[in-house]
Amino acid sequence: MRIGLGLPNAVVDVGEGGILVEIARRAEELGFASLATIGRVAYPNYEELVVLAAAAGATRRIGLQTDILLGPTREPVLLAKQAASLDQLSTGRFVLGVGVGGREDDFTITGMGFHDRGRRWDRNLELIHRAWRGEPLEGTDRPVTPRPVNGESVPLMFGGGAEQMIDRLVKYGIGYTQGGGTPEALTKMKARVDAAWQHAGRQGRPEYRALTYFALGEDAHARAEHSLRDYYGAYGDRVWAGTAKEAAQVRERIQAYEAVGCDELVLFMAAPAIAQAERLAEAATIR
Numbered sequence: 385m386r387i388g389l390g391l392p393n394a395v396v397d398v399g400e401g402g403i404l405v406e407i408a409r410r411a412e413e414l415g416f417a418s419l420a421t422i423g424r425v426a427y428p429n430y431e432e433l434v435v436l437a438a439a440a441g442a443t444r445r446i447g448l449q450t451d452i453l454l455g456p457t458r459e460p461v462l463l464a465k466q467a468a469s470l471d472q473l474s475t476g477r478f479v480l481g482v483g484v485g486g487r488e489d490d491f492t493i494t495g496m497g498f499h500d501r502g503r504r505w506d507r508n509l510e511l512i513h514r515a516w517r518g519e520p521l522e523g524t525d526r527p528v529t530p531r532p533v534n535g536e537s538v539p540l541m542f543g544g545g546a547e548q549m550i551d552r553l554v555k556y557g558i559g560y561t562q563g564g565g566t567p568e569a570l571t572k573m574k575a576r577v578d579a580a581w582q583h584a585g586r587q588g589r590p591e592y593r594a595l596t597y598f599a600l601g602e603d604a605h606a607r608a609e610h611s612l613r614d615y616y617g618a619y620g621d622r623v624w625a626g627t628a629k630e631a632a633q634v635r636e637r638i639q640a641y642e643a644v645g646c647d648e649l650v651l652f653m654a655a656p657a658i659a660q661a662e663r664l665a666e667a668a669t670i671r
Contacts, residue, residue, distance in 0.1 A: 385642040386417035387668050389661055390451065390595060390652025391439070393421045394429035395611040398656045401430055401438075408439035410658050411446060418447030420481075420595070420650045421511050422563075427615065430563040433466050440474035448478045451561055451595055451650055452543045454485035456501040457494050460508035461528060464515040467538045468529040474532035481561045481593075483543040488539040501549055509556055513537060541593065550577055554584045559591030559647070564623065567640040570594055574645065593648040597627040597638055599655045600663040605629060608654035627654060631667035638668055 392398050408419050419439050421432035436448045448470070448572045455463070471478045484501050485491070491498040511521070516537050518527040532538045542553040543563045553560060560577050562570050574592060581590050599608030610628065613620030628634045634651065641649045651668075653660050 386420035386648040388420055388648055388650035390420045392652050392653045392656035393435045393437060394423055394615055396614050403656055404435055405438050405442045406656055407661055409442050412443045412598055414661060416446060417648060418449055420449045420451040422451055424490050426493045433470060437470055448474055450481045452481040452483040452563055455482040456484050456505040457490050457496055457502055460511045461515060464512040465529045468516055468532050471532050471538045472530045473547040478638050479539045479541055481541040481543060550580045554580045562594040567644045570646060571644045576646050581598055591647050594641055594646050595650045595652055597654045598634055598651045598664055600660060601640055604655035604660060612654055634667040
């Protein structure tokens with residue numbers, strides 16, 4: 385199982401953005417498989433695609449992924465252009481992880497509808513893929529985005545739990561990403577996705593990724609607890625309780641996800657510091 389590092393782009397007191405680039409560089413040196421971002425709109429996080437573009441320019445080999453980006457909060461043609469641009473700039477290292485979102489303020493602030501977000505997202509996904517294929521869209525007779533590296537589509541992973549998400553994944557995606565939860569919950573989701581994948585006649589198998597949080601060392605705990613409670617609000621207590629706070633807990637989490645067939649576990653940094661990446665690499669025996 386691969387181990388990714390979640391960048392602290394959504395930590396409210398991350399400070400100057402340069403620390404995110406420094407962490408990205410160090411993560412590649414330490415041997416992590418990928419760098420991931422998480423984000424909202426109605427929150428002062430560093431925007432996910434901008435962060436990954438900076439990380440792409442500062443690295444050469446490490447994978448890049450949004451885990452996840454709230455698709456229906458975005459204008460679809462611009463999102464298609466941004467994703468295809470990042471795909472090309474990173475020479476195919478980028479995976480666009482998407483979900484519909486569940487907090488209304490992320491939609492209100494952008495002027496997007498909340499209650500019709502699923503229906504809009506279905507229409508938007510079709511439009512995005514038309515753009516990636518180079519088809520002219522209404523209002524122009526020429527392509528509007530760079531072509532993805534693979535010639536067809538920026539690789540997509542889907543998060544969430546609704547049946548509609550599985551339909552979208554089977555139609556457009558390369559796999560499923562679990563945005564928090566347990567290995568046991570991932571096992572149940574794998575059964576649902578695998579069945580739908582086979583029923584649709586898709587070749588190969590879907591990929592499975594999951595995320596969890598870590599804050600290693602007592603010096604990081606207070607800052608990490610504050611950041612998670614602030615970001616997750618009413619769910620902050622639960623997220624903090626599930627955060628890996630010791631090296632042994634990191635190893636247990638890795639072993640548990642590996643045992644259920646997870647392909648990549650992304651550990652998100654809850655207290656921003658290069659030392660946190662180094663402690664994680666040691667705990668996970670990456671180096």
